[in-house]
Amino acid sequence: MVEANFVSAAELEVELEWKVIDLMRLEHKNAEFIKVIIIIFSFYFKSKSMFSHMIKHQVNPQHTIPLLIFNDVVIADSHSICTYLSEKFGETDRLYPKDLVKRSLVDSRLHFDSGHLFARMRFLYEPILYNKSSEMPEDRIQYIQTAWDIMERFLENSLYVCGDKMTIVDLCLSATESLTEICSMDQIAHRNVIMWLQRMSQLPYYEELNRDPSKKLQTCVIELQKKNAGEF
Incomplete structure (x- = not known):
């Protein structure tokens, strides 16, 4: 989830220079994307420029975004990018604990997120975005809702997903959750998840870097669904 990297960088006060890849034009399938670097990231940590250059590299055989390039490091998964940024630029380990037990829980x-909640969201959206489907099958919506049931248990006795302090998993999961608002939450059954999302929304960068991009994608999905159904 690109939004997870947006908010993680903001929390760490790291400025990233982004190269936009248009998925609807299948730019992530372009041969150049997997052979030669076309994304340049410049890092500014505490307003101090750390590097800015371009390299040639075997970039991303997975054809996925986001993609991080830092010196000779290439990372092609949003969760791995979040952990890397936290390790590289975090002044403390508050977002990604060094304690093995605490880190294992975050991991x-x-x-x-990657194997359940985000995967279930993709199963709902991708047929509409790429295969001209006009359907949102009820069983796929229910599959997302069962993931919320699990999250409800995560948050039963804590303010955040791994305890009473925010970690990168809250930033990642809130990014995914923002994309599943098409599926309505039960105000009672998912009470803890709703309160957690409200808590996350108080972050100063949350609306701009997470909620707004998520709304745009959801609008795109709804419009494409209608177009695929021949409604306009």
Whole structure:
């Protein structure tokens, strides 16, 4: 999730220079994207320029975004990018704990995001975005809602997903959650998730870097769904 990297960088006070890749034009499938670097990131940490250059590299055989380039480091997964940024630029380990037990819990819930919640969202959206489907099958919506049930248990006795302090998993999961608003949450059954999202929305950068881009994607999905159905 690109938005997860937006908010993680903002929390760490790291400025990133972004190269936009148009998925609807399938620019991520372009051969140049996987052979030669076409994305340049410049880092500014605490307003001090750290580097700015372009390299040639075997970039991304997965054809996925986001993609991070830092010196000779190439990282092609949003969760891995978040952990890298936290390790590289975090002045403390508050976002990604060094304690093995605490880190294992964060890692396990990052895997929950990538393997369950985000994957289920993709199953709902991608047929509409790329295969001209006009359907949002009820069973796929329910599959997302069962992931919320799991999150409800994560948040049963804590303010955040891994305890009472925010970590990168909150930034990642809130980015994914923002994209699933097409599926309505139960105000009672998902009470803890809703309160957690409200808590996350108080972050000063949340609306601009997370909520607004997510709304644009959801609008795109709805409009394409209608177009695929021949409604306009």
